[in-house]
Amino acid sequence: MINNRKVRLMTQLAIYEKGEGKKDFKLAKYYKTDYARFNVLKTALAVTVSYAILCVFFALYKLQYILDNILTIDYKQIGWTALGIYLGLMSFYLIVTLLGYSIKYSLSRKKLSKYYRMLRKLKELYNEEDAYAEGTLPDDYDEDEGEDAVL
Amino acid sequence: MIMKLLEVRTFLMKIYQKGRFIINPVVKFFLSMWVFNWINSQIGFDARFTSKTVVLLMSLICSVTPGGVAVFFAMVLSLVHVFSASIFIAALLLLMYMVLYGLLMRFDPEHAIAVVAIPVLAKYNLHYCVPMVLGCTATPVSALPCACGAIIYYMMGIVKAASGREVSLKDLDAVLELYTEVVQAYLANKQMIITIGVFALVITTIYIIRKFSFDYALLVSVGAGILVNILGFLVADLHFDVPVKAGTLIFMSLVAGAVALISEYFKRVLDYTAIERVQFEDDDYYYYVKAVPKVNISAPHFKVKHMSDYNEDDGADDDFDDYGPDDDGPDFKGAYRPDEEEDDDIKVAPVRGGKTAKSRFAFDRNDYIRGVAAEPENEITYEDFGDLDFEDPVVNIDDDEDLSSYGLKNIKPEETDDEGYEVEMTLDDENR
Numbered sequence: 001m002i003n004n005r006k007v008r009l010m011t012q013l014a015i016y017e018k019g020e021g022k023k024d025f026k027l028a029k030y031y032k033t034d035y036a037r038f039n040v041l042k043t044a045l046a047v048t049v050s051y052a053i054l055c056v057f058f059a060l061y062k063l064q065y066i067l068d069n070i071l072t073i074d075y076k077q078i079g080w081t082a083l084g085i086y087l088g089l090m091s092f093y094l095i096v097t098l099l100g101y102s103i104k105y106s107l108s109r110k111k112l113s114k115y116y117r118m119l120r121k122l123k124e125l126y127n128e129e130d131a132y133a134e135g136t137l138p139d140d141y142d143e144d145e146g147e148d149a150v151l
Numbered sequence: 152m153i154m155k156l157l158e159v160r161t162f163l164m165k166i167y168q169k170g171r172f173i174i175n176p177v178v179k180f181f182l183s184m185w186v187f188n189w190i191n192s193q194i195g196f197d198a199r200f201t202s203k204t205v206v207l208l209m210s211l212i213c214s215v216t217p218g219g220v221a222v223f224f225a226m227v228l229s230l231v232h233v234f235s236a237s238i239f240i241a242a243l244l245l246l247m248y249m250v251l252y253g254l255l256m257r258f259d260p261e262h263a264i265a266v267v268a269i270p271v272l273a274k275y276n277l278h279y280c281v282p283m284v285l286g287c288t289a290t291p292v293s294a295l296p297c298a299c300g301a302i303i304y305y306m307m308g309i310v311k312a313a314s315g316r317e318v319s320l321k322d323l324d325a326v327l328e329l330y331t332e333v334v335q336a337y338l339a340n341k342q343m344i345i346t347i348g349v350f351a352l353v354i355t356t357i358y359i360i361r362k363f364s365f366d367y368a369l370l371v372s373v374g375a376g377i378l379v380n381i382l383g384f385l386v387a388d389l390h391f392d393v394p395v396k397a398g399t400l401i402f403m404s405l406v407a408g409a410v411a412l413i414s415e416y417f418k419r420v421l422d423y424t425a426i427e428r429v430q431f432e433d434d435d436y437y438y439y440v441k442a443v444p445k446v447n448i449s450a451p452h453f454k455v456k457h458m459s460d461y462n463e464d465d466g467a468d469d470d471f472d473d474y475g476p477d478d479d480g481p482d483f484k485g486a487y488r489p490d491e492e493e494d495d496d497i498k499v500a501p502v503r504g505g506k507t508a509k510s511r512f513a514f515d516r517n518d519y520i521r522g523v524a525a526e527p528e529n530e531i532t533y534e535d536f537g538d539l540d541f542e543d544p545v546v547n548i549d550d551d552e553d554l555s556s557y558g559l560k561n562i563k564p565e566e567t568d569d570e571g572y573e574v575e576m577t578l579d580d581e582n583r
Contacts, residue, residue: 002436011440014429043257050253053246061334063327093254100258100292 043097176214183213197235236314269300282350283411286357294351305343349383
C-alpha cells in the first residue's frame with residue numbers, strides 16, 4: 001500500500017532537488033567564508049582584466065598625445081593615478097561582492113535547512129512504517145499529525 | 152472588478168498549466184526572432200547572416216535553450232556583422248562586451264534578457280517598461296543588466312556609423328583617427344549616462360517602496376517609479392540639454408507603469424503554476440508523480456442567508472463547529488469564511504406582508520422551550536472494532552535484513568522485563 005504522507009513529502013523533496021535545490025547543493029559544498037572568498041577572487045580577476053582593457057582604450061585614445069610628448073610625460077604620476085583608480089574600483093567591487101555573496105549564501109542555507117528538516121521528517125516516517133510493520137506503534141499515535149507542521 | 156480579474160487570471164493559469172511546454176518555446180522563438188531581426192536591420196552588413204534561414208535556425212535553438220543563450224547569440228551575431236564591415240571596430244566591440252560582462256553583467260546573469268530587451272524596445276519608446284518591470288519583480292542589482300542594455304543600445308548607433316567607413320588596418324593613422332572619433336562620440340553621449348542613472352533610480356525607488364507593508368504599496372511604488380522616470384529625463388533635458396520629447400516620455404512612462412502592474416499581477420502565473428513532473432523511488436516502489444500546484448482561485452461562491460426566517464441550525468458558523476478550538480477547519484482557498492466583524496454588518500430585512508422580522512439575536516422564551524422539548528435525546532453509539540479490522544501490515548521488511556545500506560537503521564521491538572504481558576497475549580492463555 002502506498003503511504004500518501006510519504007509520497008507527498010518525497011514529492012516536495014524531489015521538486016526542490018530538481019529546481020532551486022541544484023544551486024543550493026552546489027553552494028553547500030563550501031563554507032560561507034570560502035564561498036565568499038572564491039567569488040571575491042573571481043570578481044578581482046574580472047575587474048583587473050576589465051580595467052586593463054579600459055586602460056588600453058584610454059592609452060589608444062591618447063596615443064597621439066603620448067607619441068608627441070613621449071619624453072616629457074610624467075609616467076610616475078600617471079602610474080600612481082592609474083593605481084589609485086584601480087584600488088578604488090577594486091575595493092568598491094570587493095566590498096559589494098563580499099556582502100552580496102554572503103547574503104546569497106545565507107539565503108541558500110535557509111532553504112537548505114528547510115530541505116533537511118523535510119528529510120528528517122521522511123526518516124521519521126520510515127521509522128513509523130517500520131514500527132507499524134513490527135506492531136510496535138505507540139498507542140497514542142496520530143496519523144494526521146505530521147508533515148503539515150513541517151511544510 | 153477584482154473578482155473578474157481573478158477569474159481571468161485563473162483562466163490564464165489553467166491555459167498556461169496545460170500548454171506550458173508549447174507556449175514557452177513558441178514565445179521564446181518569436182522573441183529571439185524579433186531580436187535577431189532588429190540586429191540585422193541595424194547592422195546587417197553580412198548578407199549571409201541576414202537570411203531568413205539563419206535567423207529561423209538561431210531562433211529555433213533559442214526557443215529550447217535558456218534565455219542566456221539568446222543573449223549570447225545576439226552578441227555573436229552583432230560581432231559577425233561588424234567584423235564583415237570593419238575588423239578593427241569588431242575587435243573594439245568584443246573588448247567592450249568583455250568589459251561589460253566583467254564589470255556589470257556577471258553579477259546578475261538571470262536578468263540578461265534586459266540587455267537585449269532595452270535596445271529592441273527602444274525603437275518603439277517602450278524601453279521604459281524594462282526598469283519598471285524589473286523594479287516590480289527583481290532586486291536593485293538588476294540595474295546592472297539594465298545599464299548594459301542602455302550602453303549597447305547607444306553603442307550600436309555609433310558602431311553602425313563607424314562601420315560604414317572603410318579603413319585599412321595597415322593605415323595606422325586612419326585607424327587611430329577612426330578610433331578617436333568613436334571614443335569621442337561615445338564620451339559625448341550624455342543621454343546614455345542619464346538613461347543608465349534614471350533607470351537605476353527607477354528600479355531602486357520601486358523596489359524600496361514596494362517592500363513597505365502599507366496598503367497599495369505596489370501601486371504607490373509604480374506611481375513613484377513613473378514620476379522618477381518622467382522627472383529624471385525632464386531634469387536631464389533642462390540641466391544637461393539632452394533633447395527629450397516630453398509628450399512621448401509622459402505617455403510611454405504611463406504605459407510602462409501599466410505594463411509593470413500587469414506583469415506583477417501575472418508574475419505568479421509564470422513562476423508558480425508550473426506542473427511539476429518528478430520521479431523518485433523508495434524501497435518498494437518507483438514513483439512517477441505529476442504535482443499540480445493548488446494556486447487556483449475558486450469560482451465565486453455565493454451563500455444565501457435567509458435572515459427573516461432564522462433557524463439556529465442554519466447558521467453559517469455551524470460549518471466550522473465540527474473543528475476543535477485550535478483547529479480552524481479546512482483551508483478553503485477563496486471559499487466563504489465567516490469572520491467576527493461580519494456580524495456587525497448583518498442587517499435584518501423586514502418580511503413582506505407587514506409582519507415584523509424576527510431578529511437573529513432576539514430571545515423568545517416560548518421558542519426556546521419548544522426547541523428543548525423537540526430535541527431528541529443524544530444517542531451515543533460506540534463502534535466495535537474487531538481484530539479483523541486491522542489488516543496485516545503491507546510493508547514487510549525482513550527483520551534480519553540490514554537496512555543501513557538504505558540509509559535507515561533497524562528498529563527492533565524493545566525487550567520488556569514484564570514477561571507476564573507477553574504471556575497474556577498468547578492464544579494459550581486459557582490452557583494455563
